[in-house]
Amino acid sequence: xxxTWNKKEREKKxxxxxxxxxxxxxxxxxxxxxxxxxxxxxxxxxxxGNLSSKPPDPRKKVVINVEDIEIGVxxxxxxxxxxxxxxxxxxxxxxxxxxxxIKDDVTGESVFVHIxxxxxxxxxxxxxxxxxxxxxxxxxxxxxxxxx
Numbered sequence: 444x445x446x447t448w449n450k451k452e453r454e455k456k457x458x459x460x461x462x463x464x465x466x467x468x469x470x471x472x473x474x475x476x477x478x479x480x481x482x483x484x485x486x487x488x489x490x491x492g493n494l495s496s497k498p499p500d501p502r503k504k505v506v507i508n509v510e511d512i513e514i515g516v517x518x519x520x521x522x523x524x525x526x527x528x529x530x531x532x533x534x535x536x537x538x539x540x541x542x543x544x545i546k547d548d549v550t551g552e553s554v555f556v557h558i559x560x561x562x563x564x565x566x567x568x569x570x571x572x573x574x575x576x577x578x579x580x581x582x583x584x585x586x587x588x589x590x591x
Contacts, residue, residue, distance in 0.1 A: 533569045545584050556584040563589045
């Protein structure tokens, strides 16, 4: 059976690729460094976490107690209820729309307040006590009471 011209060309290309691959393999063998020992292949971490070819200085070694390592979230300490109650001044309040803002005396933040969170009626420049509750748009004042 006669081979077609295309089949002969593909066979030539295969032979050429095999020859080139064998040449590259031989070149890698010729240029390879003989006998790399274990010491040449080791890498060390220094005290800053960087790779180094020299071993770290044993005088800089820090001993860490396994019991001191905390994995996960720290346990929350119980919160004093008095710390949750804040004091502030009403900077703006619109009775018609039913919302306003209170400026926290400690942090200076402006906290949103809704008329449903009021226990007593408030006006601008009133001193109030309140608690903060996080809402979908940020901090909200709840349990708002007038200070006397």
